[in-house]
Amino acid sequence: MSSPLRIVIVGGGTSGWMTAAAFAAVLRPDQRHIHVIESSEIGIVGVGEATLPHIRFFNKRIGIDERDLMARTQATFKLGIEFADWARVGDSYIHPFGAYGSRMAGVPFHHYWLRAQHHGQAAPFEEYSLAIAAARLNRFELPSDDPGAVQSTFGYAFQFDASLYAAYLRSFSEQRGVRRTDGKIVDVQLRAEDGWIEAVKLADGSVVTGDLFIDCSGFRGLLIEQALHTGYDDWTKWLPCDRAAAVPCENSGPLTPYTRATAREAGWQWRIPLQHRTGNGYVYSSNFISDDEAGAKLLSRLDGKALAAPRFLRFTAGRRRKTWNRNCVAIGLAGGFLEPLESTSIYLIQIAITNLIDYLTDASQRPAGKFDPRTVDAFNRWMEMEYDRVRDFLILHYHATERDDAPIWDYCRTMDVPDSLKHKMELFRQRGRVVTYKDGLFLEPSWLAVYLGQRVMPRSWDRLADGLDGPELQHQLRAVHEQVQKSAERMPTHEEFLSQYCPASRPMMAVP
């Protein structure tokens, strides 16, 4: 066996520790040497407290026990995201982690619903989704394994304290031999012949060499940008928000098994309920509101008492031109930033990590200090696709609005969106067809939730949905509706379920 791959991870936080934990778990100790360098002087951004169901695959792959994790991160369950006031003030819809009804005769359910609705014979679309029905009732239970049961038609994710997740993964990693150094990087040494990263130099004068450098240093991209000048595609013209203010507050009212995103006068506000507190934030555009005003607005719109003063963050929506450049891979905010409207931050970290792991070849076949450019190109193509697809989906939220009560909404409503999105929206308007793809995030139900939730209504439906005769269609829709609503009512409340499944064992403090 050849010598182990020396992986240097610059930056801790969610992305750094997820990367360390994953490499430590899937590679044998003789195959890797992992070194995390983080500075306790530099804060962790950690705004991504709400996740997508995909995180469960990640945790499972590296061997984390879900109940234990949830108990230790103050986690709650998440069935979806409620979007309030997006198309019009007063509107509310939930983007669920799950399906609406099920296909009949090979035709997606929503076409039947569109037909019935056209004749005034359908309940609101969301009432056919078990994930939404349960969310609206603040109820939860684990989905069923029986694919025929309506209880199998949803998935779930977590709402947790990301800094506790990072702390959890840190101890997981250190138990598996990951080395951690608290230190600040003062210099990045490049190899003269090809500009690859050779080592990083710390403030105390020590030098850490490696084969593969993972840049988890956040927005500034210490390695990928400051050292390698990779370049960044700026998407601000479509996603104008460039600031956020974040503040936790006391819980009040029932613990919702969903995150809420409320459209505001210069952006939107998140609300993420955890077991011990509620996370809140205001994502806004500095063109339309000042920091002071945004902070004040945020504080005035909390469920309970604020537990700290607001923290302010700055960012630029976009993507690093190459996620993997030479021997450096940018993971997390160093690789790109898309606002947490659809909780994609941790997903984008996870997909970069798992792809990187899957693309790596055996060291015995890898020329020393080299990565095959063909592999690097393929990895970058994949990440580009992931970011671009998330981007279009986020833009849709801003663009599909009728709001004209604030300049930001006037801008977004009338802005020129990417052709790829324009085509998707126009196609849906025509006959309810959702453009689907083989890889990448957000499948048909997600697009349906946002289109219909934001009043993008198809003019018609797939004619194949005319195959059922009227009474039969009525019967089928009623049956689905009843099954969904009854199943939701039978579930325990979210709080009851949490308290027997994964009560937070003890209050834990975030690792600074």
Place this chain on the structure above:
Amino acid sequence: MSNAVRRLIVVGGGAIAWIAATAFMRAFRKDALEITVVDGGAPDDDPVGYWTLPSQRGIHSLLGVQETDLIAHTGATFKLASEHVNWQGRDSRFLHAHGQIGPQISGAPFYKLLLIESLAGRPESPEPYSLAAVAARLGRFARPMGSEKTLTSSFTYGFHLEAKSYVAYLREHARRLGVRRIDSPIANVTLSDGAIAALQLSNGEEISGDLYLDCSGSKAQLMSCICAGERDDWSGWLPCDRMLSTFTPAQSAPSAVTQTTAATAGWLWRAPLANSGMAGYAYSSAFQSDDAALAELRMYAPGESPAPVLRRFSSGRRRKCWEHNCVALGTAAVELEPLAGAELHFGQLGLATLIEIFPAHGVTAVERDEYNRVMAEQADALRDFTLAHYRAGPGRSGEFWEATRAERAPARLTDKLDLFGANARIELLDFESFEELDWAWLLMGSGLRPDAIELQVRLRLESLTSQTLATLRAQIQQLAASMPRHIDYIKGQVVRPR
């Protein structure tokens, strides 16, 4: 609604025309669509037959065609694999079987173990690990059966179809379902605002519809009237532009295999039928004269009966398969040598896509754009897989063969071959008809070897012992040998009264 699409006119008399008419008939309510086939006869340069992908099974079930009945009436046979001979130089041969290669091991595909072995200097063929391949080699056949993940269900199959009897069978099937047929060539196409307004037929009738399907083959009888037809020309990559095809005497015990053999200026092929055989030669006229090609075909398939049919074509696709109120299906949209057996498949992809986004309430630009986008991707994917036969592996020498590699391959194919060459991953895009295993058969068979293997896959496959492999090979061998001979299976299909 006034511009609702109610009258569908299908132009053409070949297989894809009848498949389209019947599929629409069965997909929509009886009162929703009125379907007429204007049958000017099958294009006279249609090849004598087809070899198909397994997707033909799905099409038959969609059309309500009983396979046993079809086989009994048309003399069709089954196809478990393609065998490619001499593509990597003299005496090279490999199978692309319609079946799995070994089992999945903790989520890692088994074929990668063979790549690992080959990197270690122990090259091994995937064939002994595939029931479809072993049965194909032994001239055996049985339908897959049993539950998922069992060896007996580890494969699927396509067909060898004689064109005339297949078309006659489909036509009769369509007639019984109530598809209206007008038996007349088209004399004139009347346009209005660029769209088709009406067709004047040779028999004096005039007919008009809301949507026209052009299934008239490479001449694209309707499409060519309504637009100049911008094309993506693929002939730089795929220089074959002629296909000779003919019948041969029956082999005594034909295996369920289509065979292609690399030749002077293209590739020869043969495929079995129940009572005879088919053979042909796809070649490039730039590298061989028609006479010399004919002579080469005669050497390959002596004793052929009628004079071979010659089809001329030029590899490429229409930029837009759908213009105004006319959709080109099959070879009217894309011309591609049938190396991968996807000729009918491509027409059927168009059909399935059209049914999915059927413009019930009038043709709209956005749906047309979507159709054209999807079909362009589908066509490019089939082109890439076809082209990979020429581009993967060491290749063979000769003027024609060197010319097929002279131009830079399309980027999406280069990316695919590069990634496989780097770490054995097979990267699939949206809308690919051929799946990971099809590519594995082709790339491994062509002798393309990756420089390294994904570490994760290696870790998962480590546990396999040579004893396990030997047991697997023996099981497959035994199971294949217990199947009936392909020809006996065919002859044993019960004829049901129609």
